[in-house]
Amino acid sequence: MEGVVDVYMRDILTRIGGFDLCVSEFVRVSQHLYPASVFYTLCPELKQGGKTVAGVPVHVQIMGGEAHVMAENAAFAAELGAPGVDINFGCPAKTVNRHDAGATLLQWPERLHEIVSAVRRAVPENIPVSAKMRLGFSEKTLAMENAVAIAEAGACKLTIHARTKMEGYRPPAHWEYLRPIAERLDIPVVANGEVWTPEDYALCREASGCADVMIGRGVIARPSLGREIAASRSSSVMGNAFNWSQILGILAEYHDLIEGMANPPRQAGRLKQWIKLLARSYGEAGVLFTRIRRLEDPQDILAEVIATKERALDAA
Ligand SMILES: Cc1cc2nc3c(=O)[nH]c(=O)nc-3n(C[C@H](O)[C@H](O)[C@H](O)COP(=O)(O)O)c2cc1C
Known part of the structure; x- marks a missing residue:
């Protein structure tokens, strides 16, 4: 795609x-x-x-x-x-x-x-x-x-x-x-x-x-x-949907991978795009999206992802 x-x-x-x-x-x-x-x-x-x-x-x-x-x-x-x-x-x-x-x-x-x-x-x-x-x-x-x-x-x-x-x-x-x-x-x-x-x-x-x-x-x-x-x-493959905290971990990993991408606005765009699409399956992603939608720096988006993950872990 x-x-x-x-x-x-x-x-x-x-x-x-x-x-x-x-x-x-x-x-x-x-x-x-x-x-x-x-x-x-x-x-x-x-x-x-x-x-x-x-x-x-x-x-x-x-x-x-x-x-x-x-x-x-x-x-x-x-x-x-x-x-x-x-x-x-x-x-x-x-x-x-x-x-x-x-x-x-x-x-x-x-x-x-x-x-x-x-x-x-x-x-x-x-x-x-x-x-x-x-x-x-x-x-x-x-x-x-x-x-x-x-x-x-x-x-x-x-x-x-x-x-x-x-x-x-x-x-x-x-x-x-x-x-x-x-x-x-x-x-x-x-x-x-x-x-x-x-x-x-x-x-x-x-x-x-x-x-x-x-x-x-x-x-x-x-x-x-x-x-x-x-x-x-097949019975040999793990098959549960990820919980929200796991999704936040994946987003943080994605952030680290795309750091090699040419410019920060593009990185921020990719992160926002993924968070928006995740909202289709994870209601929490919609909330996160409203928090990060105006951020331009991928590091700021990562900070929000990490803070959200910490809150999710505390609440668990
Ligand atoms: C942002 C975006 C980019 C896409 N890029 C391609 C593409 O490069 N080649 C292609 O064959 N289909 C592309 N598609 C179409 C998808 O491969 C797929 O056919 C379509 O989204 C329907 O399948 P889905 O409901 O599983 O998404 C794209 C779709 C979207 C939303």
């Missing part, structure tokens, strides 16, 4: 556990081959075998509308050590769509086919090429055709965010639309959208008929979610 799930977030979440795979923030491919520095910035894990510290592979996400340049950049990502390449056909951002990339391409199945084929041809056979799409641009009528185009072009897996671009992030996610697609394709279809709890995960699998689920915001709001889900499938 662009601007949210960066190398630091991937590190923290995969150490907590429950993930088979991560995808990097997108490399916005437009007119030319990017230098290695662009790939290393968005996916620093390329310098450590394409995996997070916890050993979870990170596939490089690319987004763009020109098949040959997408192919060129995908091949370079593979050369730099990407364990897989994922193509984004789901981004709803106006600026992206205006420039012929992301979800706008869902209006033309033949273009999806052209892009996926070109990328597949350019990337060595042993490196998986996958794609992610939404159910459509304004309507869902092309969902099957788009999915078939992507599969026939050689993608090894397709993630579907169960909403159209026009539906944005508005609940519900239409998991049931994925079932006929999953039944028709002979590649795995991964369900995505509105999974916030282990119960949602089970409902999503049941409604979509998909064995695998990709989770975005849900795991930011509830960092133990991946581990809880893994625990529900």
